[in-house]
Amino acid sequence: LKEKYSLQNVIGESDKMQVVFETVHQIARTKASVLLLGESGTGKELIAKSIHYLSDRNNKPFIKVNCSAIPEGLIESELFGHEKGAFTGAVSSRKGKFELANGGTLFLDEIGDLPLSLQPKLLRVLQEMEFERVGGDKTIKVDVRVISATNKKLDLLVSEGKFREDLYFRINVIPIYIPPLREREGDIPLLIDFFMNKFNKLYNKEVTLSESAFNLLKAYNWPGNVRELEHTIERLILISKDKIIKKENLPIQIKNFKKSPIKNYITTDLPPEGLPTLFEKIEKEEIIKALDITKGNKKRASKLLGLTERQINYKIKKYGIER
Numbered sequence: 592l593k594e595k596y597s598l599q600n601v602i603g604e605s606d607k608m609q610v611v612f613e614t615v616h617q618i619a620r621t622k623a624s625v626l627l628l629g630e631s632g633t634g635k636e637l638i639a640k641s642i643h644y645l646s647d648r649n650n651k652p653f654i655k656v657n658c659s660a661i662p663e664g665l666i667e668s669e670l671f672g673h674e675k676g677a678f679t680g681a682v683s684s685r686k687g688k689f690e691l692a693n694g695g696t697l698f699l700d701e702i703g704d705l706p707l708s709l710q711p712k713l714l715r716v717l718q719e720m721e722f723e724r725v726g727g728d729k730t731i732k733v734d735v736r737v738i739s740a741t742n743k744k745l746d747l748l749v750s751e752g753k754f755r756e757d758l759y760f761r762i763n764v765i766p767i768y769i770p771p772l773r774e775r776e777g778d779i780p781l782l783i784d785f786f787m788n789k790f791n792k793l794y795n796k797e798v799t800l801s802e803s804a805f806n807l808l809k810a811y812n813w814p815g816n817v818r819e820l821e822h823t824i825e826r827l828i829l830i831s832k833d834k835i836i837k838k839e840n841l842p843i844q845i846k847n848f849k850k851s852p853i854k855n856y857i858t859t860d861l862p863p864e865g866l867p868t869l870f871e872k873i874e875k876e877e878i879i880k881a882l883d884i885t886k887g888n889k890k891r892a893s894k895l896l897g898l899t900e901r902q903i904n905y906k907i908k909k910y911g912i913e914r
Contacts, residue, residue: 598641601634602782605775611638611767618765619645624717626702626762627740629769632818635740636700638769642738643696651695654688659704667709668725671716677726687724689716693733702762703743703754710755717761737762746895750884760894772813772820779809782817786824798831803838811845875910878903882912 598612618625619642627635636655643653661669668677672687688697699705705713716722721732739762748754772779783805791798800808813819823845827836838846877896885891893903906912 598645601637601641602785603775603778604781605770605777607770607775608778611769614765614767615642615645618642620647621765622736624736624762624764625738626745626764626766627738627769628766629740629742630771630816631742632816633769633771634817635769636698638767639696639698639738639740643698643736646696646736648695648736652692653696653698654692655698655700656688657700659701663706666706667712670709671712671722671724673725674727677724681726684724689722689733689735690731692735694735696736696738699737699739699762701741702739703741703745703748705754707753707755710758714755714758714761717758746881746884756885756891760891763894766897772816776809779813779820780805782820783808783824786821787828790825790828794828796828796831797834798828799835801835801837804836804841807838807841807845807848810850811848812850871910874906875912878906878910879912 598615601608601612603609603612615638625639625642627638629635639655640653643649656669658666668681668685668687670687670689672685672690673681675681675684712722716733716735717737720734721730723730745754745759745763749756749759772782783800787798787800790796808820808823815822823842827840831840878892881892881895882889885895889903889907890900893900896903898906
C-alpha cells in the first residue's frame with residue numbers, strides 16, 4: 592500500500608502538480624489537518640492516501656467517509672458509532688469511523704455536504720479528540736488525523752451560513768489545491784499511456800491508439816478530469832474489436848470538441864495601467880471579501896487568505912481599506 596499510494600505513483604510532471612507534491616512531502620509527517628480542494632475526479636482521495644502512507648501513521652488505518660453519500664439521519668452514527676437500542680434497528684453496539692481510524696487517518700470526502708446540525712460535534716472531536724457514541728454517555732478518546740476534501744467553495748458556504756466558520760478554520764490548516772486536468776495539459780499524454788498499459792494488462796489485450804485518436808484525446812478538456820479519462824480509456828479498450836483505436840471509435844463529445852479561441856487579454860481586458868494594477872485590484876477585492884466573511888476579524892481573514900497578520904495589516908493600509 593505504501594508503494595501504491597506514494598507520490599511516485601501519482602502521475603504528473605506539470606508545475607502545478609509539482610507544487611502539490613512538494614506540499615505533501617512537507618506536511619505528511621505533521622499532525623495538521625489538511626483540506627484538499629478541487630473539482631470532482633482530480634484525484635483528491637489518491638493525494639489523501641499519499642499523505643497517510645508518507646506519514647508516521649502509515650501502519651495504522653486509513654478510513655474514508657463520503658459525507659454526501661450517507662443519509663443525514665445516519666451520518667452521526669457512521670462517524671461516531673452508536674450503542675445498542677440508541678434508535679430503531681440498533682440491535683447491537685457499533686464503532687464509528689473515528690474509533691476505527693484511531694491512531695491513523697480519517698478522510699472526510701465532500702465535507703461541504705456535512706449537515707449543519709452535525710458540524711458542532713465534529714468541531715469538538717477535532718479540537719478535543721473525544722466524543723460519545725449515539726445513545727451513549729461514555730466519553731471515548733481517539734488520536735486521529737483528519738484530511739478533508741471538497742469540490743465546493745467553503746468560504747461562500749460560510750458567508751451564506753451553510754457551513755460553520757469555526758469548523759472551516761479548523762479543517763483548513765493546510766489547504767492543498769488539486770488542479771483540474773485542463774490546467775495540466777502536459778500530464779494528459781502521461782495519463783493516457785498509463786491507463787492504456789493498465790487496461791491492456793487487465794483485459795489481456797494489446798490495443799494501441801492511432802495518432803489522430805491520440806491527438807483528439809490530448810486536446811479534449813476533460814470536464815470529468817482524471818476519472819473521466821480513466822473510464823474513457825477503459826471503455827475504448829473493452830469495446831475495441833481491432834488492435835488500433837481510431838478517431839472514429841472515440842465518443843462523440845471528444846470527436847466534436849473544439850477549443851475556445853484564446854482571448855487577447857493584453858489588448859482587451861487589462862486596464863491601461865497594466866498587469867500589476869489588475870493584480871492589486873483583485874487582491875484588494877479578495878481582502879475586502881475575507882474581512883466581510885470574518886466580520887472584520889483580521890486574524891481570521893489572514894488565515895482565510897493564507898497571509899500573516901503583519902501582511903494583511905500592511906495591505907489594508909496600502910489599499911486604504913476602511914474597517
